[in-house]
Amino acid sequence: EPEVTQTPSHQVTQMGQEVILRCVPISNHLYFYWYRQILGQKVEFLVSFYNNEISEKSEIFDDQFSVERPDGSNFTLKIRSTKLEDSAMYFCASSERGSNTEAFFGQGTRLTVV
Amino acid sequence: AQRVTQPEKLLSVFKGAPVELKCNYSYSGSPELFWYVQYSRQRLQLLLRHISRESIKGFTADLNKGETSFHLKKPFAQEEDSAMYYCALFYSGGGADGLTFGKGTHLIIQP
Numbered sequence: 001e002p003e004v005t006q007t008p009s010h011q012v013t014q015m016g017q018e019v020i021l022r023c024v025p026i027s028n029h030l031y032f033y034w035y036r037q038i039l040g041q042k043v044e045f046l047v048s049f050y051n052n053e054i055s056e057k058s059e060i061f062d063d064q065f066s067v068e069r070p071d072g073s074n075f076t077l078k079i080r081s082t083k084l085e086d087s088a089m090y091f092c093a094s095s096e097r098g099s100n101t102e103a104f105f106g107q108g109t110r111l112t113v114v
Numbered sequence: 115a116q117r118v119t120q121p122e123k124l125l126s127v128f129k130g131a132p133v134e135l136k137c138n139y140s141y142s143g144s145p146e147l148f149w150y151v152q153y154s155r156q157r158l159q160l161l162l163r164h165i166s167r168e169s170i171k172g173f174t175a176d177l178n179k180g181e182t183s184f185h186l187k188k189p190f191a192q193e194e195d196s197a198m199y200y201c202a203l204f205y206s207g208g209g210a211d212g213l214t215f216g217k218g219t220h221l222i223i224q225p
Contacts, residue, residue, distance in 0.1 A: 033212065033213070035213075042215055042217035042218055043158070043218070045215075091157075102148075102163065103160070103213055104160075105158040107157040108158075
C-alpha cells in the first residue's frame with residue numbers, strides 16, 4: 001500500500017539554526033500539507049500546496065517557514081531560524097483532490113529545538 | 115471560520131462497554147467529516163469518513179446536521195481500541211482545501 005514517508009524521524013537542532021523536514025507524498029496525489037502537533041496539544045494546520053504553489057497557510061506559517069517541491073517527488077518544509085517553540089511533531093500529508101478526499105499522513109518528524 | 119470541538123480530552127471505559135467519542139463542528143459550508151486515529155507510536159490514519167457511511171473496526175459515526183455533531187460510537191470496546199482519536203472537518207473554498215482537527219480524545223480501554 002502506498003504511503004507518505006518523512007525523514008528524518010527525529011531532528012535535534014540548536015535555536016537559530018535552519019532545518020529542512022522532508023516528505024515524499026504518494027505519487028499520484030496532487031495536494032500536499034504540513035501539520036504540526038506541539039506536545040500535548042492538537043494537530044494544527046500549517047500550509048497546503050497545490051500546483052507548485054501555496055494554496056493556503058495558517059497564522060502559524062509566518063516568514064520563517066517555507067515549503068518547496070524541489071524535484072517533483074519531495075515536498076520540504078524549511079524553518080529558517082528555529083525557536084524553542086517550534087519544537088513539535090511535524091506531519092506531512094497528501095491527498096487526491098475530490099469531495100471525499102482522504103488525506104494520508106506520514107509518520108511525522110519530531111523536531112526538538114534546544 | 116470552521117471549527118471542530120472534542121469536549122473530552124480523556125475517556126476511560128471498561129472492555130466490553132459502549133464507547134462514544136463526541137465531536138461537534140461549525141462550518142458555513144457543506145461539511146465533510148472524518149475520524150482519524152493514532153495508535154501508540156504510529157502515524158495518524160483515517161478511521162472513517164461520514165460520506166461512506168461505513169463501519170470500521172466496529173466503529174460508526176453519523177453526521178447530524180441539526181446538532182452539528184459527528185460522534186464516534188462502538189457498542190463493545192476492545193483493549194486494542196486504546197488510542198488518540200481526532201475528529202476532522204474538510205473544508206474547501208477560495209481555491210484552498212484543508213483539514214481542521216479537533217484537539218483529540220485519548221481513549222483508554224481498561225481490561
